[in-house]
Structures are given as structure tokens and as C-alpha cells.
Amino acid sequence: MQFLTTTSEGYISLFFTLALMLVLLYFMIYRPQKKQEKKDAAMRSSLEIGDQVTTIGGVIGRVVAIKDDTFVLETGADRVKIRFTKSAISSVEKLNMDKAPADKK
Template structure:
């Protein structure tokens, strides 16, 4: 029984670091990834969005992989769906 207690005393800092790693790095990253997937799956025609490169546009058409944005009158650009950063604020 003494060996077990000694192992526990020497390994608790490692266990503590694993718990801290989980709550400070892994869990927030998974939450952010889930929110991003929800954003990309909720895109609809007519929404105003901003791309990762900072281009503002309105969604004209959608496919599973691509988004067609109207960025000016008679100017449409095709982007990968993953290039959408967020939905533009409606003010």
C-alpha cells in the first residue's frame, strides 16, 4: 500500500496538468469548432456574409462545397464554403 501512495504523490502534478490542458485548450477548441460548423451549415441564400479575406457579399447560390457571392452590381465571385468567416451584422 505504501508503493501506491508514493506513486500517487509523485504523479498528481502530471494528472493536474492533464486536467488543466483539457479545460484550457481542448474543450474550448471543440466548442469553437462546433460553432463554426453550425455557422457553415446554416448559410442561406440572401444572407450577407464576410469572407476570411474581408470581402463582403450577399449569397446568391450555395452548393455543398462552394458559395457564390454578389460583391457588387453584376459582380459575382465563387468561394469555398469554408472561406466564410461570419455573417455580416444587419444594422
Template sequence: MLGIAFAMAAPPGGAQAGGAMGAFQAILPLVFMFAIFYFLLIRPQQKKAKEHRALLDSLKRGDQVVTAGGMHGKVSGIDGDIVNLEIAPGVVIKITKGYVASLKKD
């Protein structure tokens, strides 16, 4: 067991074996991990956020929508960041535009 500890230790004098190549090999796994996180997590999330912004920008009166809370209704008006949502005949509620999750599929 003691032999393994000496084999894993740095050489005397603190010199690193491998020099620049050793440093490159130490950073390479971090680069691969970042690339995996980017392509599997960050990029799809940015794409989905971009699609949601486009949906909110294209929202117009008469659209059937579903809110983030699950409320279904028809857009009866848009005033800046506020959406008037008709959830039943004669029942209109106001919600923040960002809470519109999707267009309702007919």
C-alpha cells in the same frame, strides 16, 4: 554542497522511498496540467469549431457574410462545398464554404 547531493540521491539498493504513494505524487502534477490544458485550450476550441460548423450548415441564399480573408458580400447561391458570393452588384465570386468566417451584423 556534497552533502546536498547525497541527501537528494536514492537510498542504497535502488529502493524507492514511498512506494505507490511516491508514484501517485509524481503523476498528480501531470493530471492537473492536462486538466488545465483541457479546460483552457481544448474545450473552448472544440466549442468554437462546433459553432462554426453549425453556421456553415445554416448558411442560405441572401445571408450577408464575411470571409476569412475579410471580404464582405451576400450569398447568391450554394452548390455543395462552393458558395457564390456577390461582392458588388453583378460581381459574383466563388469561394469554398469553409472560408466563410461569420455572418455580417447589420
């Protein structure tokens, strides 16, 4: 009878260990990933014309047009225009009209 008690205690211990591992995985992997996805979605939805954008491919330029799930990026002095999907955005630097450079004499 002692053998059955030891085995059931072993199963209970194994169950709690697995449950603890699942909880740790949730808080260390799944939750931060969801938080980052929400942050990225907010960044993409706040995209405006004139913002400077860096794509996941490394293309840097200014947004000149926005449609449903795409935007047009103007790059360089030669003003090349390229259409991307919003999911290609890596980072956005907002156009700040409040901090216009002051005239220096």
C-alpha cells in the same frame, strides 16, 4: 528503506501533478476549441441565399448561390460574383425579412 519511500512518494506526486496539468489543458484549450468548431459548423450549415457574408480574407458580399461545399458571393455595386468554399466563411449576417423598414411620410 526510508529512501525508497521518499522516491515512491515523489513519483506519485509527479504523476498527480502531470495528471492535473493534462486536465487543465483539456478544459482550457481542447474543450473550448471543439465548442467553437461546432458553432462554426452550425453557422456554415445554416447559410442561405441572401445572407451577408464576410470571408476570412475580408471579402464582404451577399450569397447568391449555394452548392454542396461552395457558395457564390456577389460583391459591390458592379455585382462581381466569386465562388468560395464554405470553410472560408468568417461571419454570417442573416437576411431578416421580419424587420422590413416601415414607410415614413
